[in-house]
Each structure stands twice: as C-alpha cells, then as structure tokens.
Amino acid sequence: MSPRIDLGPKPGLGYTANPLDRVSERRTDSTFLAAIASENRARLYLIAGESVILKNRGDTFDPLFTRTEADAFGALEPTIFLGLAEGTGRFAAGLSASTIETFRDDDQFLIKDLRSIATQGLVGPDHLAAIAEGKALLHWHARHQFCANCGAPSRPVHGGWRRDCAKCEVEHFPRTDPVVIMLASHGERCLLGRQARFAPGMWSCLAGFVEPGETIEDAVRRETREEAGISCGRVKYFASQPWPFPMSLMIGAHVEALSADIVIDRTELEDARWFEREEVIAMFLREHPDGLTTPPPIAIAHHIIRAWLEDGDYGFD
C-alpha cells in the first residue's frame, strides 16, 4: 500500500540513541571501575526518584557533575557505572528527596522530573537515554535493598549491575519489564483509548505487561481483548523503547482488528473508541476541532500512530 500522507520530518524516539559503551564485561573488574571513577574527566548524573538536577547554563542545561560536586551534594551509594563516553566514565548516583529540594530555589540549578526534561527537550537525546538507564537502575536498587529469597540485606556489586546476598548467596540482577503497546486497526479506522491519568483530550495506544508463558504477539492480542473486547489477528512488530517509569521495555506493534464491538474494561481504561483516519490526522497535527490529541514524540505511541497514518494498514499487505 502506498503512503497515505507525509507528516514531515520524523523526530527521534525518546530515551533511545544511548551513546554509551556499556563495556559490560568490565563491570566485574573492580580495579578498572575504581580507576575510571577516580579520573578527573569522570561525570555523574544525579537523580532523586523522578527528579534530576541540571546545571542552569542560561540558555542550556547541563546534567553532568564531577565526583567532587556529587560528594559535596551528598550523593548516595551505590554509584552506578553506566558506561564509557569517549573513553571516560559516566555514572549515576542518587540524591535524597530532601537534598534535591534544597536546590529547588537556587537559580544555578534546575530540578525537574525526567518526563518534563524529555518533553521540553532540556537536554540532548544522548543524555536522555543515559539518564533513563541510570534512573531505572537507581529505582531498582532503592526497591531491592533486601534479598527476595531469604530476607537478608543484599549489597550492590559490579558497578551497580548486580546485588548479592551474603547470607543465601543468591545473585540478583536488575529487572526490565517487557510491555506491549499496540495500535489495532481495520481499514480506515484505528482503536485508541484513554486512561484517567492522561492529559485532557489525549488518546493513545493500548498497552500492558507481557506475562510469563506468553509471546509478544499473544500479549498484544490478549491486552486488546481484555481492555477493549476486540479480537485481533496478525501482529507486526514496529520498534522498541526503554521506558524508565520505573523500568519497562516498551515493545511497539501494529495489530489487525478482527471484530468491531468495543467492551471497555473500566478498571484499565476511562474510554476507548474507533477513530477514522482523518480524525487521527487532525489529532496528530494538533488541529482537531475539539482539541483531541495523540501523544508527543517522546512516546513510542506517537511513532506507532504516525506509521499507521503514513503507511496505511501497516505491514499486513
């Protein structure tokens, strides 16, 4: 099928384009880690839960701090080794919620949640992806101070990429939760839904966690059936995105709708309905008469919807 519409230049997908060389095989090398951490050129991202501290440079913002600055700010353990950028170490460390608040009124700094940093483009895409990596790992450490196997305290090792239990000797690795996010369509119509927490007027793709014993394709069909009552057929993978809220892997797809009657699961969705292609184009271009919108480019849903608008029944012909 030929393209239906050209929506102009494509913005990047948020939290991707991670430029760091993770050198994961060197995480076990404590001598290497200590050496690069102590270099003057080493830099850290400082994060407190959802909030990131940025240096205010006037018309730009710098998310990188030296070890000396991080120590002065009371950066917490563990320091996460994110990877190498041009041969120098990049790290992430946590700040306490109370510490980061002390910078709130200091105009040398900007304290901002990661979603807003992304949406407002306050740092470059390279930094955004690295901060997402750090935020996800710091969240994992914060919620995994104890061994789930025996209840004893666990401790971080390998630059923050593992936690070990001294008591039962189980090794714990960071978790990444695969989530399917999909656009069901049939001919000139697609299915969009609204969660109560969405911004007013915004409609998006349906989504849900992949479960044990399930393929990506089965999860796409199950979630669409459970949330909106729509039976689905063929599934076409689109792209993926790390989503650090708190630590998901978004797996984007298009799916062929085989039925039309919507039955909404109100515990998951505030609303769901079919949209004609012309209406979605207006939403995408922010020209809808009632102010309805689709998600911004930072979200993979934006790109999934755009591909359907541009390419038609994406992948099924």
Added chain:
Amino acid sequence: MSPRIDLGPKPGLGYTANPLDRVSERRTDSTFLAAIASENRARLYLIAGESVILKNRGDTFDPLFTRTEADAFGALEPTIFLGLAEGTGRFAAGLSASTIETFRDDDQFLIKDLRSIATQGLVGPDHLAAIAEGKALLHWHARHQFCANCGAPSRPVHGGWRRDCAKCEVEHFPRTDPVVIMLASHGERCLLGRQARFAPGMWSCLAGFVEPGETIEDAVRRETREEAGISCGRVKYFASQPWPFPMSLMIGAHVEALSADIVIDRTELEDARWFEREEVIAMFLREHPDGLTTPPPIAIAHHIIRAWLEDGDYGFD
C-alpha cells in the same frame, strides 16, 4: 530476494500456542477463584523445580491432575491460576523435590524435566505452553518469599499473580526477563557460537539480556559486539518465545553484520565463527560430515536460522 531453499514443513515453536484464557481481570476476584478451583473439572499441573510429573497412559502422557490427587501428593502453596480451558480452571502447584522423587520408580508416572518433555514431545504443544507459564510463576514464588523492599515475608495473592508485603505494603509482580537472540549475517555467511554447556557439536545464535535504558535493537548490536567483536547495523525482528528457564522472554532477530573479524569473549562463549550457508544447511538437516548441528525446533534459534536459510538476507532487501 527469492527463497534459497525449501526445508519442508515447519514445526511449531516450543512453549508458544498457549490456549488458556488468562482472564487476568478476574484474578482479583477471590470468590470466582475459589469457585473454579473447587469444581470437579478443575485440573492442575504439578511441578518441582525443573521436573514435571506426568501420568503414564501407556503410549501417551497426561500432565493434568485433580485437586484430590494434588492434595494426596502434598502439593504446596500457592496454587497458581493459569487461566481457563473450555470454561474450566487450569492451575499449577509445586511439589517438593523429595516428594517428586518418591514417584521416580513408579511406572504409573513419569518424572521428567521440562526441556526433555518439550524435546521428546511427551505432551501436546497446548500443555507445553501452559506448563511453561506455571513453571515460570512457581520459580518466581520460590525465589521471592521475602519483600525485596524491606526484607519481611511477602504473601501470594490474586491467584499467584502478585505478592504483597504486609509490613511496607509494596506489591510485587512476577518478573519476565527480555532476552535478545539473533543471527548476524553478511551475504552467504552467518555467525554462530557455542557455549560450553551446549551439546557436543551444536552451534547456535548469540543471545543476551536486554538491559535498562536499552532498545531491543541496541541490545542485539551490543551483545554481538561484546561476545564476538562484530559490529552490526540494521536489526529485523523475527518472533518471540516464552522461555521458562527460569523466566525469560526470547526476542528473536536477524541482524546485518558490518565487520568480519571475530574477537571471542571467552567468559560467554566457548567458540564463535562464520559459517557458509551450505554448511549451515547440512547442520540443519543433520547431514554435516563432522556431526555439527543447529538447535532443535523447540528453540527459537532453530526458526531464526531456518528463516535465514530459506529467505536469504532476511528482511534487509
């Protein structure tokens, strides 16, 4: 590119084709769960770590047990609600390692590890997928008896799909670890590797866990570079597979190799090298003069390799 070779009928991919309706929205309904669990038609899979107990019916094996049988065998808590099959409940429960051993010499039963059940085709594909679902969840419960946030004991709720901590009130969900598994190729050659634990002579795709802050595509390129020193370009998603050892989601892909010189990470691989298409065909067909092979149909690697053999530079033309 036109198909290069027709390798005959395609076997199914192991642990997929899960026929159960998970009715996940009803897991919170304890009245519903109790009612279907107490029905005479309810059936359980009984699993002890890697081992599954099957009823020996002479020329077939039956993995389903009644609640009465499960109780007599000392089935452990929690009972996992896997979903509905033709309106009746399917569950999984654990047996202790010592209990399952008492059946080892009883010819009414067969005690077998799940990999062998799959490879030998001892149960139908429907059962295999459901057992995979149960095994992954039971493993998760076994290793998550305590709250990782505070160290207190946690308890299973919602038919085994959540564990709650009464002390700090954190809710814990089953984890599923996304793993990329890929075939790097360039023209008439593809890259295969061997892990030391593989069967003698077997070569397969490279693989590794997707990390926080990383796309599927970046993980494919990173793992290929780290394990074999090969730079990669475009990535093409192939298919996915639940892999209950212990609880992974295998994400299969083809990837375009951009370099040729292999540098092996010996902590990950015993060996890796380029194979010409003709040699891989012989391995696939079990006709290699030195007895080299590719993995069996139960593994997604079999299907990834087959697609490359049949379709050429899969997806890049």
